[in-house]
Amino acid sequence: xxxxxxxxxxxxxxxxxxxxxxxxxxxxxxxxxxxxxxxxxxxxxxxxxxxxxxxxxxxxxxxxxxxxxxxxxxxxxxxxxxxxxxxxxxxxxxxxxxxxxxxxxxxxxxxxxxxxxxxxxxxxxxxxxxxxxxxxxxx
Amino acid sequence: xxxxxxxxxxxxxxxxxxxxxxxxxxxxxxxxxxxxxxxxxxxxxxxxxxxxxxxxxxxxxxxxxxxxxxxxxxxxxxxxxxxxxxxxxxxxxxxxxxxxxxxxxxxxxxxxxxxxxxx
Numbered sequence: 535x536x537x538x539x540x541x542x543x544x545x546x547x548x549x550x551x552x553x554x555x556x557x558x559x560x561x562x563x564x565x566x567x568x569x570x571x572x573x574x575x576x577x578x579x580x581x582x583x584x585x586x587x588x589x590x591x592x593x594x595x596x597x598x599x600x601x602x603x604x605x606x607x608x609x610x611x612x613x614x615x616x617x618x619x620x621x622x623x624x625x626x627x628x629x630x631x632x633x634x635x636x637x638x639x640x641x642x643x644x645x646x647x648x649x650x651x652x653x654x655x656x657x658x659x660x661x662x663x664x665x666x667x668x669x670x671x672x673x
Numbered sequence: 674x675x676x677x678x679x680x681x682x683x684x685x686x687x688x689x690x691x692x693x694x695x696x697x698x699x700x701x702x703x704x705x706x707x708x709x710x711x712x713x714x715x716x717x718x719x720x721x722x723x724x725x726x727x728x729x730x731x732x733x734x735x736x737x738x739x740x741x742x743x744x745x746x747x748x749x750x751x752x753x754x755x756x757x758x759x760x761x762x763x764x765x766x767x768x769x770x771x772x773x774x775x776x777x778x779x780x781x782x783x784x785x786x787x788x789x790x791x792x
Contacts (some may be wrong), residue, residue, distance in 0.1 A: 557734055637724075
Protein backbone atom coordinates (compact mmCIF):
# COMPACT_ATOMS: atom_id res chain seq x y z
CA UNK A 535 0.00 0.00 0.00
CA UNK A 536 1.49 3.37 -0.97
CA UNK A 537 1.31 6.23 1.50
CA UNK A 538 -2.12 7.87 1.53
CA UNK A 539 -2.56 11.49 2.57
CA UNK A 540 -5.86 12.81 3.92
CA UNK A 541 -6.34 16.52 4.62
CA UNK A 542 -9.11 18.21 6.56
CA UNK A 543 -10.04 21.76 7.44
CA UNK A 544 -11.25 22.11 11.00
CA UNK A 545 -13.93 24.79 10.99
CA UNK A 546 -13.66 26.87 14.15
CA UNK A 547 -16.70 29.05 13.63
CA UNK A 548 -19.30 26.43 14.21
CA UNK A 549 -19.18 24.33 17.37
CA UNK A 550 -22.02 22.17 16.15
CA UNK A 551 -19.94 20.81 13.27
CA UNK A 552 -16.94 20.00 15.50
CA UNK A 553 -16.04 16.36 15.03
CA UNK A 554 -16.95 16.10 11.36
CA UNK A 555 -13.29 15.84 10.27
CA UNK A 556 -12.90 12.90 12.64
CA UNK A 557 -15.97 11.20 11.23
CA UNK A 558 -14.66 11.71 7.69
CA UNK A 559 -11.25 10.27 8.66
CA UNK A 560 -12.87 7.25 10.27
CA UNK A 561 -14.84 6.51 7.11
CA UNK A 562 -11.71 6.81 4.97
CA UNK A 563 -9.71 4.48 7.25
CA UNK A 564 -12.52 1.96 7.20
CA UNK A 565 -12.60 2.04 3.41
CA UNK A 566 -8.87 1.32 3.42
CA UNK A 567 -9.53 -1.81 5.45
CA UNK A 568 -7.68 -0.67 8.58
CA UNK A 569 -8.30 -2.86 11.62
CA UNK A 570 -11.20 -1.62 13.87
CA UNK A 571 -9.13 -1.22 17.06
CA UNK A 572 -6.62 0.93 15.18
CA UNK A 573 -9.48 3.00 13.76
CA UNK A 574 -10.86 3.47 17.27
CA UNK A 575 -7.53 4.75 18.56
CA UNK A 576 -7.11 7.11 15.59
CA UNK A 577 -10.69 8.35 16.01
CA UNK A 578 -10.10 9.26 19.66
CA UNK A 579 -6.81 11.04 18.82
CA UNK A 580 -8.40 12.97 15.99
CA UNK A 581 -11.65 13.85 17.77
CA UNK A 582 -9.91 15.19 20.87
CA UNK A 583 -7.43 17.10 18.73
CA UNK A 584 -10.21 18.50 16.60
CA UNK A 585 -12.18 19.60 19.67
CA UNK A 586 -9.09 21.28 21.10
CA UNK A 587 -8.51 23.19 17.87
CA UNK A 588 -12.14 24.34 17.83
CA UNK A 589 -12.29 25.19 21.54
CA UNK A 590 -8.95 26.93 21.95
CA UNK A 591 -7.80 28.08 18.53
CA UNK A 592 -10.81 28.90 16.37
CA UNK A 593 -10.15 25.90 14.15
CA UNK A 594 -7.15 24.54 12.32
CA UNK A 595 -5.94 21.92 9.89
CA UNK A 596 -5.52 18.17 10.14
CA UNK A 597 -3.43 15.87 8.02
CA UNK A 598 -3.48 12.10 8.22
CA UNK A 599 -0.75 10.04 6.57
CA UNK A 600 -1.43 6.34 6.25
CA UNK A 601 1.49 4.07 5.44
CA UNK A 602 1.87 0.30 5.84
CA UNK A 603 3.65 0.75 9.20
CA UNK A 604 1.77 3.56 10.88
CA UNK A 605 -0.88 6.26 10.80
CA UNK A 606 0.44 9.75 11.49
CA UNK A 607 -2.10 12.39 12.52
CA UNK A 608 -1.02 16.03 12.58
CA UNK A 609 -3.32 18.74 13.90
CA UNK A 610 -2.13 22.30 13.56
CA UNK A 611 -3.66 25.61 14.61
CA UNK A 612 -2.78 29.30 14.82
CA UNK A 613 -4.24 29.74 18.30
CA UNK A 614 -2.73 31.06 21.54
CA UNK A 615 -0.52 28.01 22.17
CA UNK A 616 -0.45 25.85 25.31
CA UNK A 617 1.01 27.85 28.22
CA UNK A 618 1.84 24.87 30.43
CA UNK A 619 2.20 21.60 28.49
CA UNK A 620 3.07 19.56 31.56
CA UNK A 621 -0.12 20.65 33.32
CA UNK A 622 -2.18 20.10 30.16
CA UNK A 623 -1.04 16.46 30.10
CA UNK A 624 -2.59 15.84 33.54
CA UNK A 625 -6.09 14.36 33.57
CA UNK A 626 -8.56 16.93 34.86
CA UNK A 627 -6.51 20.03 34.06
CA UNK A 628 -8.53 22.26 31.78
CA UNK A 629 -8.41 25.83 30.56
CA UNK A 630 -11.54 25.44 28.44
CA UNK A 631 -14.32 27.95 29.06
CA UNK A 632 -17.39 26.59 30.91
CA UNK A 633 -19.60 26.63 27.80
CA UNK A 634 -17.40 23.88 26.33
CA UNK A 635 -18.63 21.51 29.06
CA UNK A 636 -22.05 21.80 27.49
CA UNK A 637 -20.54 20.07 24.47
CA UNK A 638 -19.42 17.13 26.61
CA UNK A 639 -15.77 18.16 26.55
CA UNK A 640 -13.55 20.59 28.48
CA UNK A 641 -12.92 18.30 31.45
CA UNK A 642 -9.18 18.06 31.00
CA UNK A 643 -9.13 14.72 29.23
CA UNK A 644 -8.12 15.80 25.73
CA UNK A 645 -4.35 15.49 25.70
CA UNK A 646 -4.34 12.54 28.15
CA UNK A 647 -6.75 10.73 25.80
CA UNK A 648 -4.51 11.49 22.82
CA UNK A 649 -1.51 10.12 24.69
CA UNK A 650 -3.46 7.04 25.77
CA UNK A 651 -4.53 6.18 22.24
CA UNK A 652 -1.32 6.94 20.35
CA UNK A 653 2.07 5.24 20.37
CA UNK A 654 3.86 8.58 20.07
CA UNK A 655 2.67 12.08 20.87
CA UNK A 656 4.62 15.21 20.08
CA UNK A 657 3.54 18.74 20.95
CA UNK A 658 5.09 21.82 19.39
CA UNK A 659 3.64 24.97 20.84
CA UNK A 660 4.61 28.60 21.38
CA UNK A 661 2.70 31.41 23.04
CA UNK A 662 0.76 33.33 20.42
CA UNK A 663 2.02 31.21 17.55
CA UNK A 664 -0.17 28.17 17.68
CA UNK A 665 0.14 24.48 18.37
CA UNK A 666 1.10 21.48 16.29
CA UNK A 667 0.25 18.06 17.66
CA UNK A 668 1.66 14.99 15.97
CA UNK A 669 0.41 11.55 16.91
CA UNK A 670 1.58 8.21 15.60
CA UNK A 671 -0.50 5.06 15.80
CA UNK A 672 1.52 2.04 14.71
CA UNK A 673 -0.21 -0.66 12.69
CA UNK B 674 -31.46 -8.01 23.92
CA UNK B 675 -32.50 -5.72 21.10
CA UNK B 676 -32.81 -1.94 20.99
CA UNK B 677 -36.56 -2.54 21.09
CA UNK B 678 -36.09 -4.32 24.43
CA UNK B 679 -34.01 -1.39 25.72
CA UNK B 680 -36.82 1.00 24.77
CA UNK B 681 -39.37 -1.25 26.48
CA UNK B 682 -37.39 -1.62 29.72
CA UNK B 683 -36.81 2.13 29.97
CA UNK B 684 -40.33 2.98 28.75
CA UNK B 685 -38.51 5.20 26.30
CA UNK B 686 -39.78 7.19 23.39
CA UNK B 687 -38.14 6.25 20.09
CA UNK B 688 -37.05 9.59 18.59
CA UNK B 689 -35.51 8.08 15.48
CA UNK B 690 -34.24 4.77 14.19
CA UNK B 691 -37.49 2.80 14.20
CA UNK B 692 -35.92 0.56 11.55
CA UNK B 693 -32.96 -0.20 13.85
CA UNK B 694 -34.97 -1.57 16.78
CA UNK B 695 -34.21 -5.22 16.03
CA UNK B 696 -30.46 -4.71 16.29
CA UNK B 697 -28.83 -6.81 18.97
CA UNK B 698 -27.03 -5.03 21.85
CA UNK B 699 -25.02 -6.68 24.60
CA UNK B 700 -23.36 -3.89 26.59
CA UNK B 701 -23.69 -0.22 27.45
CA UNK B 702 -21.73 2.80 28.65
CA UNK B 703 -23.16 5.75 30.58
CA UNK B 704 -21.57 9.21 30.74
CA UNK B 705 -22.34 12.87 30.14
CA UNK B 706 -18.70 13.54 29.37
CA UNK B 707 -17.82 12.58 25.81
CA UNK B 708 -14.09 12.58 26.59
CA UNK B 709 -14.74 9.76 29.03
CA UNK B 710 -16.72 7.83 26.44
CA UNK B 711 -13.75 8.20 24.09
CA UNK B 712 -11.33 7.18 26.82
CA UNK B 713 -13.16 4.31 28.44
CA UNK B 714 -15.78 2.83 26.13
CA UNK B 715 -14.89 -0.32 24.24
CA UNK B 716 -17.29 -2.10 21.94
CA UNK B 717 -20.44 -1.09 23.79
CA UNK B 718 -23.45 -0.60 21.55
CA UNK B 719 -25.56 1.62 23.80
CA UNK B 720 -24.61 5.08 25.06
CA UNK B 721 -26.65 6.47 27.96
CA UNK B 722 -26.17 10.20 28.35
CA UNK B 723 -27.79 13.48 29.34
CA UNK B 724 -25.86 15.34 26.67
CA UNK B 725 -28.18 16.65 23.99
CA UNK B 726 -26.14 17.78 21.01
CA UNK B 727 -24.38 16.76 17.82
CA UNK B 728 -21.20 15.79 19.71
CA UNK B 729 -23.02 12.93 21.43
CA UNK B 730 -24.03 11.58 18.02
CA UNK B 731 -20.49 11.94 16.64
CA UNK B 732 -19.04 10.26 19.71
CA UNK B 733 -21.43 7.33 19.27
CA UNK B 734 -20.61 7.16 15.59
CA UNK B 735 -16.85 7.20 16.17
CA UNK B 736 -17.15 4.49 18.83
CA UNK B 737 -19.46 2.30 16.68
CA UNK B 738 -22.38 2.63 19.09
CA UNK B 739 -25.73 1.98 17.43
CA UNK B 740 -28.06 3.42 20.09
CA UNK B 741 -28.14 6.57 22.23
CA UNK B 742 -30.46 6.78 25.22
CA UNK B 743 -31.16 10.30 26.48
CA UNK B 744 -31.86 10.07 30.21
CA UNK B 745 -33.66 12.47 32.60
CA UNK B 746 -36.36 13.14 30.04
CA UNK B 747 -34.03 15.04 27.71
CA UNK B 748 -35.29 15.45 24.17
CA UNK B 749 -33.10 15.83 21.11
CA UNK B 750 -33.03 19.22 19.40
CA UNK B 751 -33.76 19.18 15.64
CA UNK B 752 -30.05 19.22 14.79
CA UNK B 753 -29.23 16.21 16.95
CA UNK B 754 -32.23 14.36 15.63
CA UNK B 755 -31.32 15.04 12.01
CA UNK B 756 -27.72 13.96 12.55
CA UNK B 757 -28.69 10.73 14.34
CA UNK B 758 -31.10 9.91 11.54
CA UNK B 759 -28.46 10.63 8.89
CA UNK B 760 -25.84 8.51 10.67
CA UNK B 761 -28.15 5.57 11.28
CA UNK B 762 -28.15 5.73 15.08
CA UNK B 763 -31.27 4.88 17.07
CA UNK B 764 -32.13 7.69 19.48
CA UNK B 765 -34.29 7.01 22.53
CA UNK B 766 -35.51 9.30 25.30
CA UNK B 767 -36.49 8.09 28.77
CA UNK B 768 -37.82 10.01 31.77
CA UNK B 769 -35.74 7.84 34.11
CA UNK B 770 -32.50 8.98 35.74
CA UNK B 771 -29.08 7.81 34.57
CA UNK B 772 -28.75 5.65 37.70
CA UNK B 773 -32.10 3.94 37.30
CA UNK B 774 -31.70 3.49 33.54
CA UNK B 775 -28.31 1.82 33.97
CA UNK B 776 -29.63 -0.30 36.84
CA UNK B 777 -32.65 -1.54 34.91
CA UNK B 778 -30.60 -2.43 31.83
CA UNK B 779 -27.92 -4.15 33.92
CA UNK B 780 -30.55 -6.15 35.79
CA UNK B 781 -32.05 -7.18 32.45
CA UNK B 782 -28.71 -8.59 31.31
CA UNK B 783 -26.87 -5.81 29.53
CA UNK B 784 -23.17 -6.09 30.37
CA UNK B 785 -20.50 -3.75 31.64
CA UNK B 786 -17.24 -4.27 29.79
CA UNK B 787 -14.91 -2.81 32.38
CA UNK B 788 -12.19 -0.43 31.32
CA UNK B 789 -9.99 -0.91 28.27
CA UNK B 790 -6.40 -2.03 28.85
CA UNK B 791 -4.96 1.38 28.03
CA UNK B 792 -7.26 3.22 30.48
